[in-house]
């Protein structure tokens with residue numbers, strides 16, 4: 184339930200003449216659902232990194248419920264992200280040798296916030312995403328199952344915003360559709376804001392608002408009438 | 410966190426094992442060098458403990474000590490019997506006893522000495538009693554001989570038998586943890602007699618043998634020892650045919666051992682007047698001041714040499730210490746090499762895990778946790794290696810000591826001191842510090858790395 188407001192955000196990289204991302208103004212309402220599309224290299228991942236605090240913009244404000252995370256020092260940004268953002272990535276970033284349950288709990292454990300209640304919630308989430316063997320080692324799972332674990336992990340700490348960067352790109356269409364539906368459904372039920380980067384038309388179609396980037400600037404911002 | 414570390418180690422079991430083994434090897438090397446050197450020093454100091462002052466004929470001080478304390482076979486020049494007599498009468502001397510070597514029984518040295526020396530240097534009899542006649546002998550604790558056994562000594566380790574000479578073991582000594590545990594002690598009188606040198610005899614008759622060989626005698630020979638005729642000459646002349654071996658054999662049988670009197674009593678306290686020469690005399694000075702005075706006196710005489718074995722050994726240790734330093738340097742270099750190799754491996758490892766580490770941070774793991782994880786993993790490996798190395802080093806030193814004890818008969822006590830543990834603690838601290846470098850690198854790893862190839 185976080186609202187986002189970007190103002191005057193510019194991200195440049197050494198060796199690039201034009202900024203990789205330039206967004207004068209963008210806002211997403213709390214609980215809103217946004218798809219970000221655009222050709223490769225248009226700055227989609229850069230935008231995700233900026234709004235999750237992984238990258239600090241060269242200029243501008245990134246306000247989440249009024250907090251400018253661009254101003255937070257690195258450790259504070261990490262802490263803010265851990266508490267408020269549920270991240271799902273194209274490569275699932277699960278840790279081999281650990282079970283589905285342990286993977287779901289790992290970031291929370293490393294942040295020393297995992298208690299008994301959270302462990303129970305992890306088990307519940309795994310069931311919710313359709314996994315019934317929480318003790319299964321992740322390296323023995325199918326890609327679709329792995330991404331389900333990643334989704335459960337993202338939701339564990341009840342984040343105010345769920346950010347997914349190409350969550351279905353490395354899955355077959357059936358699994359992709361299932362993951363997309365899961366993300367949208369879980370976000371809606373929890374009330375979390377959802378921001379999804381995707382090339383996948385089926386996934387994009389599930390979301391009411393679509394932002395298209397081109398060359399680092401917003402090319403199109405379409406909201407379907409509800 | 411622990412689970413994560415264990416899972417991570419589990420994934421690279423082989424690599425982790427190699428790392429632990431490498432660290433263990435390097436640590437064990439250092440530990441073993443230190444312990445073994447100390448064991449050697451302690452062990453030989455203990456072996457020399459009862460040998461306060463040794464007097465012999467001029468020659469190598471080191472050899473005199475090695476032969477007397479460690480029973481190392483060597484042809485020593487003889488010191489005259491009158492020296493023994495003079496020491497016996499000297500008020501500064503608590504007791505003095507001759508030590509005669511050169512005979513063996515199946516590789517075990519047969520030492521001619523006195524009951525006094527044995528009772529003063531050994532903690533007591535484990536079995537049986539002290540020898541009382543010339544045909545009796547006392548066995549050291551580790552000779553494997555027991556009262557009732559009979560032995561025939563050979564001349565030199567591979568020499569001919571002293572035929573007709575037969576000692577009966579009357580007692581076995583309690584262990585002294587010195588090389589003397591592997592020796593057989595017989596009355597010095599019978600050694601003299603077997604070698605045809607008995608007190609008062611014309612011992613020019615037979616002096617062709619080993620350490621009681623006139624060729625190696627010092628300038629001082631016993632008073633009646635002015636017959637210039639060499640044994641070989643004597644043999645050749647006597648037998649007419651130049652076969653030295655058979656001649657000597659014959660000679661030994663005919664003349665030398667004819668005078669072995671197994672039942673002769675041992676008039677030990679007679680004062681040694683007219684005693685033949687001996688390779689070494691062990692002296693127990695009455696006081697410390699007397700020890701220095703005696704040493705000075707017998708050093709001043711040009712036909713005797715007096716040494717404190719402890720002092721000679723200290724000189725040897727100094728040399729040994731240099732060797733130890735070289736070994737210690739080698740061990741340290743090996744440890745440094747292992748440390749550098751490990752650092753390289755782990756830095757590469759952290760580099761390869763950029764994405765994984767970045768992902769953990771992106772998912773909300775604090776940087777401190779990532780530092781702790783990488784550090785913990787590395788330090789656990791190093792600590793396991795060091796602990797294992799300590800065990801292996803101690804074990805290696807023990808085995809080496811046991812092997813030396815088996816061969817040389819003297820104990821090399823392997824002891825760990827607080828200093829060793831402090832050294833290991835230092836090594837651990839170093840490992841902790843070195844582990845911090847890759848951990849720091851991981852700590853600095855930007856979180857975005859996870860999202861970019």
Ligand SMILES: Nc1ncnc2c1ncn2[C@@H]1O[C@H](COP(=O)(O)OP(=O)(O)OP(=O)(O)O)[C@@H](O)[C@H]1O
Pocket residue numbers: 196197199203221222223224225226227228229230
């Ligand atoms: N660390 C960096 N250094 C230099 N240039 C970078 C860096 N990261 C991104 N870029 C550049 O910024 C631009 C936008 O990159 P970004 O990853 O945001 O694209 P994207 O829209 O996510 O593409 P894709 O669909 O392939 O994931 C690209 O031109 C890229 O080369």
Ligand SMILES: [Mg+2]
Pocket residue numbers: 227228229
């Ligand atoms: Mg991208």
